[in-house]
Amino acid sequence: MYLLLANSKKRSLNPKIRLAFPWVLWQIWKARNLFCFEQRRFNAEAVIDKAMEEAAVWLHLHSFIPDDSPEITVEEMASQSWEKPPLGSFKCNMSTVWEAQTGNAGAAWIIRDSFGKALFHSRRSFVGIRSQVEATMIVLVWTTEALNDIQVKRIILETSSPQIQKNFSQASLPWSLHSLWRRFRRALDRLETYRVVRINDGCNTIAQNIAESALQVQWQQSYLARNGLDWLDARINMEASVVV
Template structure:
């Protein structure tokens, strides 16, 4: 588990923490993912965006997940969907990043989460499809693009699952700023 961010010196000489998206190592793909869960009666919007070490967007996807009893359950289902998608796209070196800390903690320590055993076993089984798979806890500020895509699934009525090359046109400017490190 890895938290992302970097330290910079503020004008007053103090160290300030500036959070921004961090790329994966060369040869790997980083998938930022998020599920937008509202309540146990409604669909969840799920999304992921895959970028290389230069910040170039390779793919992004959106999905409406059937109602889930909790945010945690929805996040685990979202991770399974991302792993299945990455496997089908033959991505062999993957970093999966989520801003939902408990989900990454459960994947790292599944015995402490017996209620979710079935979902965690599915994730564990999917791990074998990759040459390298890492899970990262991402700060919310570093995961805003995946969050915005997930929100758009429900807000814009995009209940049809989709996979697209590149990033969504309405986010190109933000994606370019993140790729160049010029977020601020």
């Protein structure tokens, strides 16, 4: 109680957090009553998510906090196989695999040019991931920040994740993932041009297989490398040879 009241007076805090303490108290009280009288238990994350969502609605409605960053328009492609980007363009395919039992996630991305040649790829494993949605947000942030680091400025980003909807916004995510969404938005804004495209699983098998390999014990080390992977070269070349 003291901590909530003290933080509510800190002007250095994000207003969305600082002004939300009444809703946090209310949700804690509701969760306590449900536990005492109905033996229903809620975890802390669910209580906070509900409080922050309700607070955000009221605070936005009464103009206490600024609007969220603009939503991201996600294109949808119906093709059943990977397609090369237009001449002079680059395409980055991303994927993540989440294990609910362990909380581990494997993530990968691969950049190819308009001839289908692999230019860069990266693989990484993450631990303590609580949901598929969180795993998806982590791979989006990790990939786009890596693109910033290697100075890629123009890119088509492709993912087969069903969590990425046509109008992708911060409001569509649990409050606990809002900070990841803002990092993703900032990384995108550093690019000169970009498109975010949701594709079918069959178009994303290369990135998917690399992500799966990140969960194998002998390959859990993270890295970024030029070109593709030897064990996937044949399939990368096959996709590059397809004429659409």
